[in-house]
Each structure stands twice: as structure tokens, then as C-alpha cells.
Amino acid sequence: MKVKKIMVIGAGQMGSGIAQVCAQAGYELVLNDVKDKHLERGLEVIQRNLSRQVEKGRMTEREKEEVLGRIVRSTDLQDAKEVELVIEAAVENMEVKRQIFAQLDDFAPDHAILASNTSSLPITEIAAATNRPEQVIGMHFMNPVPVMKLVEIIRGLATADEVYKTIEQITHTLGKVPVEVNDFPGFVSNRILMPMINEAVYTLYEGVATKEAIDEVMKLGMNHPMGPLTLADFIGLDTCLYIMEILHDGFGDDKYRPCPLLRKYVKAGWLGRKSGRGFYRYE
Structure with missing residues (x-):
């Protein structure tokens, strides 16, 4: 499946980092959080990170502005209706994640992949909150996201092979190294x-x-x-x-x-x- 537009849920330390690397890789990006002040804080972090890249000569000012121009802010999960991939990076709490995924199941297009950046919670249980468990997968980035290369990709019990291959390819596009992991507490890391x-x-x-x-x-x-x-x-x-x-x-x-x-x-x-x-x- 071709992915052009991604939603990242959560503008905290992990979510803002994921948003940054996705936008830098050329994806259109919707950064979602429950409050505008959280979005502001997350975007400030992204701007600071990119400005450091400019200072070090790794990026031009124009490239920085292009990356920032690909990021749209959102406080409404219904904005998932226009994306092909959602990466959830909300608080590490099963009940919160299940609520988010149940809502995403209603709002996101039928073909959309729903990924979680959970560091330890079972993907199979998160997927059970949806009617599309075959399209739910774990995508565990390491902190700090712009620097660390590893992404653990975790299959749930029902995750389809095609979904895994799509996420694996996207991970490569982000300049990261995907490692396949089965759905056990804490995964490998x-x-x-x-x-x-x-x-x-x-x-x-x-x-x-x-x-x-x-x-x-x-x-x-x-x-x-x-x-x-x-x-x-x-x-x-x-x-x-x-x-x-x-x-x-x-x-x-x-x-x-x-x-x-x-x-x-x-x-x-x-x-x-x-x-x-x-x-x-x-x-």
C-alpha cells in the first residue's frame, strides 16, 4: 500500500520526534494531541531540532521550512479520515490506547494501518479494540527518535503480512532499521x-x-x-x-x-x- 499522509497521535517527546522524522522523509504529517498547548510545545521541539541541523550544515533554512510546512496540527481524531497510516504515541496506558484505537477504527479509512509506539503493551490486546486487527501493528521507536536508528516492529496475533511489509518499507524510508519482534511483554528492548x-x-x-x-x-x-x-x-x-x-x-x-x-x-x-x-x- 502506498502511504503519503501520516497522523501521529501525541506531541510529547516521542510523538514530536516521530512527526519530525516522518516530515523529513517527505510524508505529509498530521500531528494530533488533545490540547493546543501540547502541540505548541511539540512543534517548538521540532523547530529547535531542525534549527540545530541548519547550524551544523546538515540542512538548509529552506529545507527546514519545507519540513515544517508538511506538518499540520490537529486536536480532533476525526482528522484521521484523510490518512493512510496512524502512529499512536500517547501515554503508556492500555485503557487510553484502546479508547484511541476504537475511535480510530471509526474515523480512519478502511484501508488505513493503525500502529502503536507502545514500548511494552501487547499489540494483540490493542488490536482487539478495533474491527481491523489485521491492520494493527507495533512500531516502537527509540528515544530520542531523530537520533536512534532502531524501530521494533511488533506483529499482533492477526497482523497481516502485507501490513508488516508496508511498515518495514516505511521504516527504511525514515532512515531507520526495522527489526521484527513477536508480541511478548516488553518485546526485546x-x-x-x-x-x-x-x-x-x-x-x-x-x-x-x-x-x-x-x-x-x-x-x-x-x-x-x-x-x-x-x-x-x-x-x-x-x-x-x-x-x-x-x-x-x-x-x-x-x-x-x-x-x-x-x-x-x-x-x-x-x-x-x-x-x-x-x-x-x-x-
Whole structure:
């Protein structure tokens, strides 16, 4: 199927990044969110990112304006009636996603593909909220989207081969690398990453070492670009906790039990960079 116009739902960190790379790849883009102020914030981030590209000589001012000109803002899901692909990047909550997909099933054209950027929730369950489960698929981008190359493509139980091939081709067009993954809790990336972060939190909780020492061991010893506690702050401790809970519930295995210290920080509102404090303090 030929895709010319895409809707991205959610203008937050992930949604704005997805919108940017789609517009840069030449797609017409509808950026949707529930509030105008969220759209404004998302578009400001896109503008800043593109301006940096201009400053570095990777893009001309004219090219930047062309990219921005391909993005139309929207606060109404009914605007999905004119697109061939929807990429949902709303809050990581199953009930919210099912509500969105049920509405998209009514508004989007019959041939449209509905994709979710969920980082851990089952695609099959999201697809069950629609009457087109064969056209529902997972398209999990990595953060920050404009920089990271990987996209996990997750088939639901009913996802059609043709839909997978279309999304795989679009991923290549975006300059990303698609990797096929089956529909299990956390997929591949978070099933491996989150338990590592959780174990780092346990290591701090049990007094094995300081947060700085834990991060230094993983950076210098394992060649990680940033330590797991710094990474947790970057992702958001609430997001880390939520994904660990999904893994714990999905597998019923205590090896995925979230560390009590992680729960305590989230309850305290220490969510990482976005709140100004997590394992580290941020100005």
C-alpha cells in the first residue's frame, strides 16, 4: 500500500520526534494531541531540532521550512479520515490506547494501518479494540527518535503480512532499521533493558555501591554510553516502574519484581530529568 499522509497521535517527546522524522522523509504529517498547548510545545521541539541541523550544515533554512510546512496540527481524531497510516504515541496506558484505537477504527479509512509506539503493551490486546486487527501493528521507536536508528516492529496475533511489509518499507524510508519482534511483554528492548535498570536500582538499594560507582562500572566496564541510573532518570522513573510492572504481571516471574526504592522515588515524585530530581538532581 502506498502511504503519503501520516497522523501521529501525541506531541510529547516521542510523538514530536516521530512527526519530525516522518516530515523529513517527505510524508505529509498530521500531528494530533488533545490540547493546543501540547502541540505548541511539540512543534517548538521540532523547530529547535531542525534549527540545530541548519547550524551544523546538515540542512538548509529552506529545507527546514519545507519540513515544517508538511506538518499540520490537529486536536480532533476525526482528522484521521484523510490518512493512510496512524502512529499512536500517547501515554503508556492500555485503557487510553484502546479508547484511541476504537475511535480510530471509526474515523480512519478502511484501508488505513493503525500502529502503536507502545514500548511494552501487547499489540494483540490493542488490536482487539478495533474491527481491523489485521491492520494493527507495533512500531516502537527509540528515544530520542531523530537520533536512534532502531524501530521494533511488533506483529499482533492477526497482523497481516502485507501490513508488516508496508511498515518495514516505511521504516527504511525514515532512515531507520526495522527489526521484527513477536508480541511478548516488553518485546526485546525493554525486556532486556528494564531488568538491568531494576537490578542497578537494587544494587543501590542494598548498599553495594553509590549511584556514581554503579554508573561508572557500567560505562567503563561494559562500554555503555551512560550508566543505568542516569538512563533511568532520562527515561523517567515512572515509565521504568510501569514497564517493570507490565513485565511482572505478564510473566508472573519474581525476577521482574520492581525494586522498592524505585517505587519509593516514584511516590515521592522523583521521576528523573523531567521532574528535576531522580537518582540525580537536575537544575
